[in-house]
Amino acid sequence: MIFYLQIAKTLVDRIQSGLLPQGTKLPSVRHLSTLLPVSPVTVSKAYAELESNNLVTCTQGKGCREPSEAVTREGALDLSWQMSLIDYLTRAQLWRNFNHSRQVPYSFHIAAIQPGLLPTREIIADTRRLTSENPDAMAVYGAFKGDLELREVFAAHLNERGIRSGAEQLLVTRGAQQGIDLVARTFVGAGDVVYMEAPTYTGAIDVFTSRGAKVIMIPMDEQGMKLDILTRLCDTHPPKLIYTIPTFHNPTGVTLPTVRRTKLLDLAQSYHCLIVEDDPFSELYYKTKPPISIKDHDQSGHVVYIKSFSKTVAPGCRIACVAATGSVLDRLVAAKSTTDLGSPLLTQRALLPFISHRLDHHLDRLRDQMRDRLALALHTLRRNAPPEVSWYTPEGGLNIWIKLPSIVDIAELERLADREGISFLPGAVCYAGGMDSNHISLIIRSSWSGNLFYKGYLYWGLKIQAQGIPS
Amino acid sequence: MIFYLQIAKTLVDRIQSGLLPQGTKLPSVRHLSTLLPVSPVTVSKAYAELESNNLVTCTQGKGCREPSEAVTREGALDLSWQMSLIDYLTRAQLWRNFNHSRQVPYSFHIAAIQPGLLPTREIIADTRRLTSENPDAMAVYGAFKGDLELREVFAAHLNERGIRSGAEQLLVTRGAQQGIDLVARTFVGAGDVVYMEAPTYTGAIDVFTSRGAKVIMIPMDEQGMKLDILTRLCDTHPPKLIYTIPTFHNPTGVTLPTVRRTKLLDLAQSYHCLIVEDDPFSELYYKTKPPISIKDHDQSGHVVYIKSFSKTVAPGCRIACVAATGSVLDRLVAAKSTTDLGSPLLTQRALLPFISHRLDHHLDRLRDQMRDRLALALHTLRRNAPPEVSWYTPEGGLNIWIKLPSIVDIAELERLADREGISFLPGAVCYAGGMDSNHISLIIRSSWSGNLFYKGYLYWGLKIQAQGIPS
Numbered sequence: 001m002i003f004y005l006q007i008a009k010t011l012v013d014r015i016q017s018g019l020l021p022q023g024t025k026l027p028s029v030r031h032l033s034t035l036l037p038v039s040p041v042t043v044s045k046a047y048a049e050l051e052s053n054n055l056v057t058c059t060q061g062k063g064c065r066e067p068s069e070a071v072t073r074e075g076a077l078d079l080s081w082q083m084s085l086i087d088y089l090t091r092a093q094l095w096r097n098f099n100h101s102r103q104v105p106y107s108f109h110i111a112a113i114q115p116g117l118l119p120t121r122e123i124i125a126d127t128r129r130l131t132s133e134n135p136d137a138m139a140v141y142g143a144f145k146g147d148l149e150l151r152e153v154f155a156a157h158l159n160e161r162g163i164r165s166g167a168e169q170l171l172v173t174r175g176a177q178q179g180i181d182l183v184a185r186t187f188v189g190a191g192d193v194v195y196m197e198a199p200t201y202t203g204a205i206d207v208f209t210s211r212g213a214k215v216i217m218i219p220m221d222e223q224g225m226k227l228d229i230l231t232r233l234c235d236t237h238p239p240k241l242i243y244t245i246p247t248f249h250n251p252t253g254v255t256l257p258t259v260r261r262t263k264l265l266d267l268a269q270s271y272h273c274l275i276v277e278d279d280p281f282s283e284l285y286y287k288t289k290p291p292i293s294i295k296d297h298d299q300s301g302h303v304v305y306i307k308s309f310s311k312t313v314a315p316g317c318r319i320a321c322v323a324a325t326g327s328v329l330d331r332l333v334a335a336k337s338t339t340d341l342g343s344p345l346l347t348q349r350a351l352l353p354f355i356s357h358r359l360d361h362h363l364d365r366l367r368d369q370m371r372d373r374l375a376l377a378l379h380t381l382r383r384n385a386p387p388e389v390s391w392y393t394p395e396g397g398l399n400i401w402i403k404l405p406s407i408v409d410i411a412e413l414e415r416l417a418d419r420e421g422i423s424f425l426p427g428a429v430c431y432a433g434g435m436d437s438n439h440i441s442l443i444i445r446s447s448w449s450g451n452l453f454y455k456g457y458l459y460w461g462l463k464i465q466a467q468g469i470p471s
Numbered sequence: 472m473i474f475y476l477q478i479a480k481t482l483v484d485r486i487q488s489g490l491l492p493q494g495t496k497l498p499s500v501r502h503l504s505t506l507l508p509v510s511p512v513t514v515s516k517a518y519a520e521l522e523s524n525n526l527v528t529c530t531q532g533k534g535c536r537e538p539s540e541a542v543t544r545e546g547a548l549d550l551s552w553q554m555s556l557i558d559y560l561t562r563a564q565l566w567r568n569f570n571h572s573r574q575v576p577y578s579f580h581i582a583a584i585q586p587g588l589l590p591t592r593e594i595i596a597d598t599r600r601l602t603s604e605n606p607d608a609m610a611v612y613g614a615f616k617g618d619l620e621l622r623e624v625f626a627a628h629l630n631e632r633g634i635r636s637g638a639e640q641l642l643v644t645r646g647a648q649q650g651i652d653l654v655a656r657t658f659v660g661a662g663d664v665v666y667m668e669a670p671t672y673t674g675a676i677d678v679f680t681s682r683g684a685k686v687i688m689i690p691m692d693e694q695g696m697k698l699d700i701l702t703r704l705c706d707t708h709p710p711k712l713i714y715t716i717p718t719f720h721n722p723t724g725v726t727l728p729t730v731r732r733t734k735l736l737d738l739a740q741s742y743h744c745l746i747v748e749d750d751p752f753s754e755l756y757y758k759t760k761p762p763i764s765i766k767d768h769d770q771s772g773h774v775v776y777i778k779s780f781s782k783t784v785a786p787g788c789r790i791a792c793v794a795a796t797g798s799v800l801d802r803l804v805a806a807k808s809t810t811d812l813g814s815p816l817l818t819q820r821a822l823l824p825f826i827s828h829r830l831d832h833h834l835d836r837l838r839d840q841m842r843d844r845l846a847l848a849l850h851t852l853r854r855n856a857p858p859e860v861s862w863y864t865p866e867g868g869l870n871i872w873i874k875l876p877s878i879v880d881i882a883e884l885e886r887l888a889d890r891e892g893i894s895f896l897p898g899a900v901c902y903a904g905g906m907d908s909n910h911i912s913l914i915i916r917s918s919w920s921g922n923l924f925y926k927g928y929l930y931w932g933l934k935i936q937a938q939g940i941p942s
Contacts, residue, residue, distance in 0.1 A: 078770075078771055079771060079772045079796060079797035079798070081740075081743045081771065081772075082772055082797050082798045082799055083798070084743055085658065085743065085745070085798075085799065086658075086660075087657050087658050087802050088656065088657060088658070088659070088660045089657055089802055089805055089806060089809075110612065112612060127598065127599075127817075128598075128599045142787060174645070174811040174814075174815070175811055175812055177809075177810065177811050177812045178810060178811045181809065181810050181811070185559065185656075185681070186558050186559060186560055187556065187557075187558050187559070188559070189557075189559050190661070203808075203809065203812070206808075206809045207809055210656070210806075210809060269552075272552045272555055272556065274556070300549055300550060300552065301550045301552075301553055314817075315612045316612065316613060316815060316816035316817055317815050317816075317817055318811060318812070318813075318814070318815040325550060326550035326553050327550070327553045327554070327556075328553055328556065331558050331560055334560055335560060335681075337674075337677075338560075338648075338652065338674065338677045338678055338681060339648065339649060339652050339810070340645040340646055340648050340649045340652070340789065341646055341648045341674070341789070342789075343645075343789070344645070344787060344788050344789040344790075344815060344818045345787035345788075346598075346785075346787055346788055346817065346818050346821060347815045347817050347818055350817060
């Protein structure tokens with residue numbers, strides 16, 4: 001990409017993510033050109049690009065600022081120097097879209113299971129019993145890799161699912177997010193090529209772009225990532241890492257069939273690269289069990305498999321595990337130590353009895369409950385969605401990926417929905433580089449029964465009608 | 472530094488930290504030169520440098536390997552391709568020195584308070600009461616910034632200590648380690664200049680070097696960092712960030728007086744840079760209260776203040792908070808979201824009642840207990856240490872920084888001590904760039920009463936006698 005466009009793109013992301021406070025005065029051309037360092041001409045071009053898109057307002061002799069009425073200052077402090085403090089957050093869509101402060105009554109944007117379906121009370125009861133036996137465990141630092149007992153329990157579960165990793169090949173992380181982040185900080189640097197599905201989990205895009213990776217997104221069909229395209233691109237852009245959510249993909253719900261899984265592994269072997277297999281949802285199948293994981297096929301330590309136990313058990317506990325082999329695992333453990341000296345023991349121990357004894361039963365029940373909710377969601381969609389609206393019917397997971405007519409202004413729809421207490425995830429945040437998308441993702445929840453579509457339909461309908469299309 | 476020396480240095484760190492398994496075959500000159508990419512001549516020079524230091528063994532036509540007898544392979548898998556997988560861990564001393572698996576009966580290397588002095592049982596009792604009231608809190612993702620109630624309690628504590636940050640200016644992190652890491656990943660990139668005290672906390676060196684920072688270490692005197700040297704260096708190497716532990720410094724125990732604190736802030740203001748004020752120990756004063764923090768003097772958002780609550784309350788809970796202002800805070804919160812989507816709610820809530828109501832009382836008692844232990848440690852040192860051994864008498868904190876005669880081979884001493892179940896922290900790991908140091912750090916614990924010095928003295932004595940110096 002041309003350099004001034006890169007600068008413009010970074011500033012656009014800041015403005016859109018809200019990281020630049022409204023009305024912020026942007027650094028002067030001369031100042032920014034010294035800081036980056038690039039020529040003043042390049043910076044001027046970047047600002048001109050932003051101005052032509054109405055993202056900044058420039059005044060001759062006064063510089064550029066983010067357009068808004070008032071400049072608010074925190075207390076009486078003068079923090080203006082902070083604007084010249086260069087940072088390395090190239091993208092902050094996760095922060096923008098998933099901050100807890102954005103709480104609405106009908107929340108369909110966070111891929112989380114409703115609290116009522118989770119075994120929180122049981123886990124708390126366990127914690128009580130457990131902690132009374134060995135309280136001093138909480139007073140010491142845990143192992144960097146995570147509590148051994150918990151890793152043994154994780155290993156047993158993974159083994160049942162065909163992943164032959166022993167406890168010593170597992171690393172406990174704070175949710176899958178930390179797993180992805182550890183891989184990125186360990187193995188991805190500036191200019192390294194990372195392939196991902198298009199679209200993909202927005203939090204993973206944040207992570208890889210923050211490392212300065214060259215992120216290349218591969219289109220999908222109804223069988224997942226299009227490997228012919230990936231193979232062709234690898235020729236000219238050899239991969240350092242391929243990130244994939246092969247099972248009930250987030251956000252599309254699509255599953256990669258076995259033949260593509262083994263092909264992907266062949267590709268990794270020929271390019272000596274890593275595959276990150278992110279698996280948040282494989283237990284949440286609503287028809288048949290999904291194909292065995294890519295990690296199952298892996299004979300030579302190419303796959304880093306990330307299994308979240310947060311989503312289906314206790315999001316508040318932030319627990320996942322990473323299965324990896326050889327020095328790849330050692331290096332991830334070293335990175336974990338640098339990041340946080342290991343996960344809290346309390347949360348690890350809190351989950352131990354539940355995951356050892358009751359997880360399978362819980363998942364059986366959860367699948368039934370979620371299957372009902374999916375049926376309701378699909379029923380509501382079929383009944384209420386305008387004919388121009390289409391969607392993919394997922395066989396598992398939490399997302400329904402919905403295509404709106406291209407005429408719908410999704411940003412405007414988001415604002416309207418927000419006013420009514422409804423949230424959804426705009427598809428654009430699931431692409432790197434701020435690509436347009438006329439998709440949205442909605443999470444399967446019980447409130448589909450009416451609330452969403454009563455109001456959601458209203459807005460889509462209104463919007464589509466306003467554009468002159470019959471709904 | 473000359474480039475081949477940099478390559479050699481990185482490989483040395485891997486070999487010394489144990490991240491390269493014994494007997495590992497290193498990549499061929501041709502292969503490494505393609506990967507890095509540098510000229511084969513540069514790689515050859517790096518290997519020659521390593522060979523001349525006996526760190527690798529090279530055989531004509533067979534390449535170089537880490538010297539050892541056997542090459543072990545994990546199961547039957549062939550993982551040799553992993554050696555060519557470039558990573559971005561430039562240093563892993565934390566991993567090497569603090570892994571939980573390195574447990575010994577007389578552990579003096581981890582700066583942690585003995586479990587018996589910590590209020591673990593109380594916290595667990597609180598958790599029970601609390602969780603029964605609002606169990607669903609554990610089932611949802613928390614706010615990226617951390618639990619609001621906990622931030623309010625933290626803010627109240629900081630206010631009592633003169634730090635006027637409201638709850639909205641705090642970010643809850645997984646221990647101070649994550650606080651440091653968030654600052655680094657947000658604001659430090661390749662080539663950015665980071666100043667630190669020499670010596671300093673080894674985990675902070677790991678973090679900043681992993682970002683590719685140019686780490687410059689500033690010598691200390693008995694009043695902390697020598698600001699005249701820092702000021703001179705800033706002239707030619709303008710700082711992006713200054714990392715300091717001004718109060719009961721880790722590992723030396725030295726405290727920076729107020730006049731230097733305000734000077735440091737002036738420097739940050741003139742260079743538009745950040746100060747990271749890491750404060751693990753200020754409550755652990757054994758004589759008088761330490762001077763007020765640098766953050767107290769900060770009127771323009773230059774200081775990121777990191778307060779660990781893990782060390783004095785519950786290391787297993789991994790809880791600290793970061794106080795920052797303006798967009799610096801926002802950017803840190805965005806980075807936190809990318810790293811782990813926020814800290815676990817369970818551990819945050821677990822600590823809430825204790826920190827609200829009983830922290831001050833606990834700290835009073837803890838100071839008394841630690842003061843006794845310090846007195847005992849100093850007594851033991853005075854009584855048993857050979858005359859060539861000297862130390863700094865700390866007025867707070869957990870470390871005693873001990874200078875051994877330069878003739879002592881610290882690596883050998885470490886091996887001998889390890890065989891007897893005694894651990895200490897070799898001073899060299901507290902310096903960037905593998906500098907030699909004839910210091911060691913010992914943590915103040917009750918077992919100073921005899922165990923350590925009975926055995927420790929024995930070894931020092933033996934060692935010193937073996938070198939022909941009377942003990």
